[in-house]
Amino acid sequence: MFPGSEIYGGLANSFDYGPLGVKLKNNVKKLWWREMTRIQDNIVGLDAAILMNPKVWEASGHLTAGFADRLIECKVCHRRFRTDHLIEDWTEESYEKILESYKNDKKYSSYSEDELGKIIDNLIIKDYRIECPDCGNQLTDSGSESKKFNLMMKTFVGPVEDEAAVTYLRAETCQGIYMNFQNVLDSMRIKVPFGIAQIGKAFRNEVTPKDFIYRMREFEQMEMQWFCEPKTADKFFDYWLEQRLNWYYALGIKKENLKTYQVSKNELAHYARKAVDILYKFPFGWKEIEGVHNRGDWDLSNHSKHSGKDLSYADDPSTGSGQAKKYFPYVIETSIGVDRSLFAFLCDAYQEVKGGRTETTESTKEVEVVLKLHKSLAPIKVAVLPLVKNKPDLVKTAEKIYKMLKTKFSCQYDESGSIGRRYRRQDEIGTPFCVTVDFDTLKDGTVTVRDRDTMEQERVRAKDIISHLGILMSKI
Ligand code: GAP
Numbered sequence: 001m002f003p004g005s006e007i008y009g010g011l012a013n014s015f016d017y018g019p020l021g022v023k024l025k026n027n028v029k030k031l032w033w034r035e036m037t038r039i040q041d042n043i044v045g046l047d048a049a050i051l052m053n054p055k056v057w058e059a060s061g062h063l064t065a066g067f068a069d070r071l072i073e074c075k076v077c078h079r080r081f082r083t084d085h086l087i088e089d090w091t092e093e094s095y096e097k098i099l100e101s102y103k104n105d106k107k108y109s110s111y112s113e114d115e116l117g118k119i120i121d122n123l124i125i126k127d128y129r130i131e132c133p134d135c136g137n138q139l140t141d142s143g144s145e146s147k148k149f150n151l152m153m154k155t156f157v158g159p160v161e162d163e164a165a166v167t168y169l170r171a172e173t174c175q176g177i178y179m180n181f182q183n184v185l186d187s188m189r190i191k192v193p194f195g196i197a198q199i200g201k202a203f204r205n206e207v208t209p210k211d212f213i214y215r216m217r218e219f220e221q222m223e224m225q226w227f228c229e230p231k232t233a234d235k236f237f238d239y240w241l242e243q244r245l246n247w248y249y250a251l252g253i254k255k256e257n258l259k260t261y262q263v264s265k266n267e268l269a270h271y272a273r274k275a276v277d278i279l280y281k282f283p284f285g286w287k288e289i290e291g292v293h294n295r296g297d298w299d300l301s302n303h304s305k306h307s308g309k310d311l312s313y314a315d316d317p318s319t320g321s322g323q324a325k326k327y328f329p330y331v332i333e334t335s336i337g338v339d340r341s342l343f344a345f346l347c348d349a350y351q352e353v354k355g356g357r358t359e360t361t362e363s364t365k366e367v368e369v370v371l372k373l374h375k376s377l378a379p380i381k382v383a384v385l386p387l388v389k390n391k392p393d394l395v396k397t398a399e400k401i402y403k404m405l406k407t408k409f410s411c412q413y414d415e416s417g418s419i420g421r422r423y424r425r426q427d428e429i430g431t432p433f434c435v436t437v438d439f440d441t442l443k444d445g446t447v448t449v450r451d452r453d454t455m456e457q458e459r460v461r462a463k464d465i466i467s468h469l470g471i472l473m474s475k476i
Contacts, residue, residue: 001213013206013216020429023379023410025220028342030201031376032222033248043195043224044188048176049200054167057152058176060299061270067171068148070121071207074132075142081133082207083146084119088151090130096264098124121146133312140338153203153217169203174223174333176200178299181227181311192313192329193228193236199338211284213339220338227313227329233294236332241276241292245333248278248341252374253348257281261288271298278336280344289344290336297328304328349373349430357455358420371430374451375473380431381409382469385422387438389415398437401447401462405435408466409473427452433469437462 001021004014006141013145017025021464037045038243050122057063070083084095091098102108102120126140137144153169177196184196199222206217213219228236241260248258263275271293278290304311349372374379382405386398395415402413412431414422419436426434436448436457446459449468460468 013210014218015213015216018072020379023378024345024373025338027340027377027379028345029222032196032247032252032336033199033384036195036222036224040195040243042190042193043197043226044184046177046180046184046198047200048173048180048194048198050170051155051157051167052170052175052179052404055306056179056303057168057171058173059302060178061302062152062168062171063150064270067152067270069149069207069264070117070146071149071398072121072125072139072144072146074135074137074139075144076137077135078130079132079134080149080207085208086133087121087124087128089133091128096267099266118146118148121203144287149203149205149207151206153205170200171202171204172223172335173198173200173202173221174225175299177223177225178303178311182301182309185313189434191315193226193232195224195226195236197224199223199224211282211287213343214282214284214287216339219340221335222338223333223335226332226334227475228332230297230327230330233296233330233332237274237276237292237294238297240332240334244278244290244292244336248344251345251377252372253280255405257344257348259286261286263291269293271295273298280340280347282344282347286341286420289340293331293333293335295331295333297330300328327460336432345377349377368424368427370427370452373430373432375432376428379410380412380426380429381473383412383414383422383426383431383434385413385419385434385436387419387436391439393442394437394439397441397462401435401437401465405465405469409469423455430445433472435465435469 002016002018003010004016005011033045036043061067071080072083073080080306084285087098088095099120102123103116107118108116122140122145125146129138129140131138152171154166155169156165157164157167177198178197184190200220201218202219202221206215208215226236226240245258245260249255257280260278261277261279263272263277268275273296274294276292277288278292279286280289300311312328314324314326351370351372353368353370356366357370384398384402384405389395398415399413402411405411414425423434430452432452434450436450438448441447441462445462447462447465448457449460452456
């Protein structure tokens with residue numbers, strides 16, 4: 001992964017995926033897509049446009065107070081900070097807990113939730129005498145105040161930059177799914193309950209992008225919206241939460257590094273009736289990588305109201321037991337960040353072995369890095385390594401095997417450096433298998449297959465190598 005536009009000094013928290021990063025990212029997306037649109041039943045895919053009519057964002061609630069963070073700008077250095085993060089960093093206590101203790105005071109009972117948040121934030125900052133983390137200025141004394149800041153990224157469609165041309169880069173991919181709810185119903189033989197899945201970029205003008213690819217302004221989401229009868233929403237919520245957790249476990253995430261967090265009423269997004277976050281234990285703390293949300297009929301009913309198009313639904317009474325009366329289906333949403341989940345997979349797989357795993361002089365001096373990625377996530381599945389590069393017969397055979405293997409697996413050919421060093425290089429990028437072509441290959445037609453995790457080596461007939469690796473790859 002490289003910092004975005006680095007030669008110009010970069011751009012805050014923008015990152016580019018390099019040759020191996022993009023392979024890993026594509027694998028994460030491929031596995032999610034496979035899970036949703038092939039393994040699970042009744043889910044269809046979609047690829048909606050990033051730019052939509054701005055009315056979408058009015059109806060969804062994203063342009064109003066609903067989709068905003070409170071932030072405070074230091075009056076001295078003009079750096080901005082998310083108020084909840086600032087309070088937590090300063091007090092080393094949970095923001096929610098502090099907020100609750102202030103809210104219990106009767107004198108605040110007449111305020112709306114929104115007004116209250118702002119008033120209390122400023123009070124906490126004053127009471128705790130919180131300073132600007134950058135310049136040390138005492139925030140309240142200098143008149144700095146916490147304010148709401150909308151996260152939507154504005155842009156202009158067409159050559160004239162007037163208000164009529166304003167639209168927004170989508171802040172969540174699921175709005176494109178609601179825009180196509182009726183199209184999917186009309187064009188596919190599908191009925192409630194069913195899901196629509198989509199992968200795509202989303203943009204948020206985050207106040208404090210941080211922690212590498214954890215919080216960015218441009219990121220990718222994989223979202224599935226499950227449309228169901230309201231009375232079945234709780235059942236499906238539990239089902240999808242369990243399915244999502246199992247997906248991570250099946251891809252090798254350690255159970256002890258994953259937990260769920262029931263989002264409290266105060267913290268719920270404007271559209272949510274209920275939300276459970278899936279948290280991963282990053283080196284910088286437990287953080288959300290995915291949310292499962294019950295969005296009720298918030299989206300379909302609001303889009304119906306604002307567009308004048310009826311998005312309510314009724315089962316065809318001739319086809320079964322569903323409701324014949326029109327209603328707005330509830331939505332159970334599973335929303336996962338590609339970048340955040342990839343980051344979690346990387347952290348989980350990363351291992352440093354002091355002194356190395358082998359006893360050669362070269363490796364005992366070093367820390368050895370092994371990336372124990374699940375085979376299906378690994379960017380390179382097989383490396384083909386001729387033992388030496390100055391024996392034309394050996395190199396020719398290795399090249400032939402590489403040509404054959406690359407039609408089936410993502411492969412790398414590497415002939416430079418000692419064989420031990422080349423194994424280390426492949427271990428570092430998470431390649432599960434190395435195929436080594438040596439002098440015995442020329443005599444008996446066998447090659448060595450080395451396993452990344454056990455470092456065990458077995459000899460396999462070169463002509464059986466595709467099927468042999470296929471079997472190894474399919475094992476967990
Ligand atoms: N449609 C619902 C929705 O967008 P969210 O909790 O705001 O819900 C869902 O976002 C997921 O998107 C998060 O769990 C996270 O993985 C990812 N995500 C959100 N903001 C992000 C950011 N600034 N950078 C990277 N990923 C982000």
